[in-house]
Amino acid sequence: MIEIGKYHLVTVKAKSGKGWDLLSDTNERIFLPDFETDLEFNPGDEIEVFVYRNHRGDLTGSTKEANVLVNTFGYLKVKSNSNFGAFMDWGISKDLLIPLSQQHRSLESNGWYIVYCYLDEKTGKLAGSTKTNHFLKPCEGQLAVGDKVEILVVDESDLGINVIVENAYRGLIFRNENFKDLHTGDRTIAFVKNIREDGKIDIRLNKEGLEGLDESAKLLLEHLEANNGFLPLTDKSAPEDIYEELEMSKKAFKRSVGILYKQRKISIDENGIQLIS
Numbered sequence: 126m127i128e129i130g131k132y133h134l135v136t137v138k139a140k141s142g143k144g145w146d147l148l149s150d151t152n153e154r155i156f157l158p159d160f161e162t163d164l165e166f167n168p169g170d171e172i173e174v175f176v177y178r179n180h181r182g183d184l185t186g187s188t189k190e191a192n193v194l195v196n197t198f199g200y201l202k203v204k205s206n207s208n209f210g211a212f213m214d215w216g217i218s219k220d221l222l223i224p225l226s227q228q229h230r231s232l233e234s235n236g237w238y239i240v241y242c243y244l245d246e247k248t249g250k251l252a253g254s255t256k257t258n259h260f261l262k263p264c265e266g267q268l269a270v271g272d273k274v275e276i277l278v279v280d281e282s283d284l285g286i287n288v289i290v291e292n293a294y295r296g297l298i299f300r301n302e303n304f305k306d307l308h309t310g311d312r313t314i315a316f317v318k319n320i321r322e323d324g325k326i327d328i329r330l331n332k333e334g335l336e337g338l339d340e341s342a343k344l345l346l347e348h349l350e351a352n353n354g355f356l357p358l359t360d361k362s363a364p365e366d367i368y369e370e371l372e373m374s375k376k377a378f379k380r381s382v383g384i385l386y387k388q389r390k391i392s393i394d395e396n397g398i399q400l401i402s
Contacts, residue, residue: 127153127184129176129244130195130251135186137170147174147186154184160218161187175217178250187217193242195251197292198260198277200310201240203232213240213253227254237310239279239289257289263324264294270317276328278311288315288328296326304364304374305330331377341373341381346390346400354400359393 127133127149135155138146145166147155157174166172174186175194192215193199201213204220211232212220223232223240232238232255240253241260254260257279268274268291276288276296286303290296298307298315305313319327332340348371349356358367360382364375371378382398385391392399 127151127155127176128195129178129184129249130242132173132175132191132194134171134173137166137168137172139168147172149176155186156183157186157188158218161185161189164188177217177219178248179219182249185219187219189217192216193221193240193253195242195244198239198241198257198289200237200277201253203234203236203238206232206234213238215240215242215253221251221253223253223255227252227256229255229257239277239309258295261289261295262293264290264320264326265324267291268294268317268320268326270319271332272317274315274317274328276313276315278307278309278313280309290317290326290328294324294326296328298328298330302329302374304368305372331374341377342384344371344373345378345381345385349391349398349400354402355397357397359395359397 133149135147135149138148144156144158147157149155155174155176172188174188175191177185179185192201199215201215201221204212204214210222210224211228212222215221221242238255239257240255241257242251242253245252274291276290279287279289281287284297285300286298286307288296288298315328315330316332317326318329321327356370358370358378360379367373367375367378382391382393386393390401392401
């Protein structure tokens, strides 16, 4: 059976009324309405479509980009509210319903929320939930310290930035280790700093160790070369000034300066650092 809520490669069979008849590799018929595509096809073409069920329960396709897939999290906007739920704009023409029972609080029209997309077993249709904690699990050996991961920014707390790691785990970037301008809904690459006993993950934005320092040192060299060999930054510069110029933390900057200085690539004075020809 074809999996609802994902993209699949299908074959165009024929033009049919206000749309196209498609056939999956499991020989299931999918209808692609004209309003779900801006493209033209010929019978026999292979195309990729997002598959969902319409209000009648029929398999339906879309060539548009869905902003969230089944069993993943996304950042979506409320288009409208009803007495049984909120309808979210998620890229395709059919809105994603978040039932009232799946709302952590009342959702405001035009408001943006972190949403989990799931398959409702009773209806066989896709739905959404803002009760995101219900869909997160503890990390129990699936990741290791140092692993490169994708994170989704959720919100800010007293400790730092709460994130979702690899669409599955709770993560935190400590406030004093966040050197990027992160906002709810942002996706970025980060690294596992620590996995706690409760399965929650501490996240860092830069690699740790020599490899990370080497990358920072290369970045510092590139900025020096692009600025005629001089940067007015020192170990007394404000962290904000360093980040604005280099997009790295003051700690990474100082370590990178140390590496380049030991390699005799730069000189240091009270006004900044100078590239040695």
